[in-house]
Amino acid sequence: MLAELKGMNEECGIFGIWGHADAAQITYYGLHSLQHRGQEGTGIAVSDGKSVKLVKGEGLVTEIYTADAMKELQGGKAAIGHVRYATAGGSGYENVQPLVFHFQTGSLALAHNGNLVNAEQLKGQLEGQGSIFQTSSDTEVLAHLIRRGGTALYKERVKNALSMIKGAFAFLIMTETEMLVALDPNGMRPLSLAKLGDAYVVASETCAFDVVGAEFIRDILPGELLIIDDNGFRSEMYAQSSHQAMCMMEYVYFSRPDSNINGINVHSARKRLGKKLAEEAKIEADVVTGVPDSSISAAIGYAEAAGIPYELGLIKNRYVGRTFIQPSQSLREQGVKMKLSPVRGVVEGKRVIMVDDSIVRGTTSRRIVNMLRDAGATEVHVVISSPPIKNPCFYGIDTSTREELIASDKSIEDIRQIIGADTLTFLSAKGMVEAIGREDGSETGGHCLACFTGKYPTEIYPKQHKEEHEESDALTAKN
Numbered sequence: 001m002l003a004e005l006k007g008m009n010e011e012c013g014i015f016g017i018w019g020h021a022d023a024a025q026i027t028y029y030g031l032h033s034l035q036h037r038g039q040e041g042t043g044i045a046v047s048d049g050k051s052v053k054l055v056k057g058e059g060l061v062t063e064i065y066t067a068d069a070m071k072e073l074q075g076g077k078a079a080i081g082h083v084r085y086a087t088a089g090g091s092g093y094e095n096v097q098p099l100v101f102h103f104q105t106g107s108l109a110l111a112h113n114g115n116l117v118n119a120e121q122l123k124g125q126l127e128g129q130g131s132i133f134q135t136s137s138d139t140e141v142l143a144h145l146i147r148r149g150g151t152a153l154y155k156e157r158v159k160n161a162l163s164m165i166k167g168a169f170a171f172l173i174m175t176e177t178e179m180l181v182a183l184d185p186n187g188m189r190p191l192s193l194a195k196l197g198d199a200y201v202v203a204s205e206t207c208a209f210d211v212v213g214a215e216f217i218r219d220i221l222p223g224e225l226l227i228i229d230d231n232g233f234r235s236e237m238y239a240q241s242s243h244q245a246m247c248m249m250e251y252v253y254f255s256r257p258d259s260n261i262n263g264i265n266v267h268s269a270r271k272r273l274g275k276k277l278a279e280e281a282k283i284e285a286d287v288v289t290g291v292p293d294s295s296i297s298a299a300i301g302y303a304e305a306a307g308i309p310y311e312l313g314l315i316k317n318r319y320v321g322r323t324f325i326q327p328s329q330s331l332r333e334q335g336v337k338m339k340l341s342p343v344r345g346v347v348e349g350k351r352v353i354m355v356d357d358s359i360v361r362g363t364t365s366r367r368i369v370n371m372l373r374d375a376g377a378t379e380v381h382v383v384i385s386s387p388p389i390k391n392p393c394f395y396g397i398d399t400s401t402r403e404e405l406i407a408s409d410k411s412i413e414d415i416r417q418i419i420g421a422d423t424l425t426f427l428s429a430k431g432m433v434e435a436i437g438r439e440d441g442s443e444t445g446g447h448c449l450a451c452f453t454g455k456y457p458t459e460i461y462p463k464q465h466k467e468e469h470e471e472s473d474a475l476t477a478k479n
Contacts (some may be wrong), residue, residue: 011254011397012097013037013204014111014191016080016172018179018228020199024073026212027081030203032061033211036256037113037204038083041096045109046076047176052107056096078179080172082111085398094135098172101143106176108146112139113204114169114189115396118461122164142171158182159225159238166458168247168395168448170220172202178229182238186245186457187222188395188448190261193233200228205259219262245448245457249397251436252386253294253357262446264438267297272435273385273427274301274355281383281425282306286350289313291357291368292340298385299355308353311346314368340368348376354421358386360399362406365419373420382421387429387452388412394460399451429453 013034017023024046031042042064043056055072057064061083073079082097098111116122119138122145127133131144142161149157158173158180168188173180181202183191194201194214201214209216220226223239247254250261257267277298288310290299303310317339352372359365365382372380388407393399402408406415416424427435429452433445450456 011037012082012084012113014080014082014113014170014172014202015204015208016078016111016174016179016181016202017196018078018200019230020196021077023076023079023199024070026196026201027079028061028065028070029212030201030208031081031083033208033256034083034204035061037254038085040085041093042081042083043096043098043111044073044079044081045098045100045111045174046073046079047107047109047174048076049176052100052102052109052174052176054098054100054109056093056098058093058096078174080109080111080174080179092136095137097137097139098174099135099137099139099143101147103147108143109172109174110139110143111172112137112142112169113191113396114184115167115394116141116165116169117167117394117458118165119167121461141165142173146173155180155225155227155236159236162225162238166461168458170204178227181220181224181226181228183220183222183224185223185239185242186448187241187262188245188247188457190246190250190255190259191220193217193220193226200233202226202228205255205261207256207259210258216260243442243457244446245444246438246446247395247397248386248432248436248447248449249358249393249451252432254397257293257297262438264436269436270294270297270357270385271301271304272437273432274298274303275305276431276435277355277383277385277425277427278302278305280428280431283353283381283383283423283425284351285353285379285381287311287313287346288353288355289346290355291364292316295355295357295385298357302353302355302383302385306353311343313343313346313352313354313372315341315343317341340371342371342375342377344375347372350377351379351381352377353381353383355383355385357384358389359384359406359415359419360389361404362415362418365421369420379422380420381423382416382419382425384424384426386432387426388415389451391451391454393451394456395448395450395458397451 015030098109116138145161170189170191171182194209196214222241288303290296
């Protein structure tokens with residue numbers, strides 16, 4: 001994922017394939033299945049063994065890859081692709097991935113999901129050594145580190161470069177002759193390997209494998225470097241796997257319900273979150289409804305556990321993007337109005353339990369509560385299938401400052417009043433970890449809970465986040 005040095009962070013998706021005559025077309029379908037991870041820009045780079053070609057642009061997958069664009073990508077046996085969204089200050093064609101660099105000795109294409117917390121420090125060092133940056137993306141930092149790796153073998157230069165970067169990252173690195181796949185030592189972003197005939201496929205989510213007909217092999221390991229070429233694939237560890245910390249928001253919000261993250265089906269995990277929430281929030285009501293789409297699974301689980309009918313109380317307009325990833329507050333406000341409609345016949349005269357996966361800024365929750373009341377709901381009880389998000393994320397999610405988070409300085413009662421709900425209940429951190437079902441013997445169950453608890457799995461570099469400078473030491477977990 002792109003993480004702009006002067007902007008806020010964002011969530012993205014990556015897809016790669018090696019050894020298939022229709023590499024570009026398959027990547028198109030793979031990116032289409034990952035469109036929920038980013039809707040503002042996309043790119044595909046292909047290799048035919050002799051050169052690397054690129055098509056990218058700002059827009060949806062279906063908008064960028066026209067018939068003419070796909071003709072430009074024909075003939076490649078390998079491809080990597082990327083979908084992204086940007087926040088204020090982070091847009092721009094130059095930041096759309098993959099980033100492709102051409103040298104006398106060959107080409108290099110990079111696609112990245114995550115955020116490098118020491119990108120600004122590394123960029124300063126590299127510029128001092130003569131590097132000139134063409135984008136504001138932290139992804140470009142890795143390219144410069146690889147090129148400055150001296151006379152070592154290419155694989156060793158990549159491993160050395162990866163050992164210098166800190167944070168959350170899932171990388172696809174493609175040259176004319178091979179594709180390298182890397183995951184950060186904490187395993188904070190999802191990344192998996194599959195096979196399609198004789199070709200190998202890598203994707204942020206397993207739902208992409210289902211779409212293209214690939215057979216899942218395994219997840220990429222934390223600290224692993226996978227090298228894929230015409231001879232198959234081989235695995236090496238560039239770093240020792242440290243405290244594992246898969247982002248909890250992958251299960252709660254970001255990933256598609258039909259994806260499996262570390263062997264756990266997302267839909268099933270969300271249902272368990274809803275059931276656990278019903279245990280912790282015993283509310284008398286007539287109907288349960290979920291906020292489409294990411295909260296539907298949790299709402300079904302809540303309804304089953306509580307013995308209250310689940311109904312479609314809210315309908316989503318499929319032609320409006322996710323409000324959480326809109327670039328500005330004004331667009332988020334308008335987006336909520338456009339994307340959801342209450343079903344009056346379901347909620348009128350009813351006590352409604354509204355299940356949502358999280359409250360970030362409070363914009364969406366306030367608007368939905370008001371819509372349900374306007375549609376005749378007599379009571380609106382809001383239950384959230386995650387704890388309050390009190391702390392910024394520095395690892396690639398669109399919450400990089402405390403000022404953006406309504407729970408950072410407000411109590412649950414304050415939030416309840418702001419959104420206008422009759423009651424407001426959040427799932428406990430303990431209940432969330434238990435519901436996901438991925439246990440490694442630690443309190444976090446092998447997840448990153450930093451946005452909820454303030455305990456960060458890596459060091460945080462305060463100069464990159466000046467608004468957090470005074471708090472950074474307190475926010476750093478000593479794991």
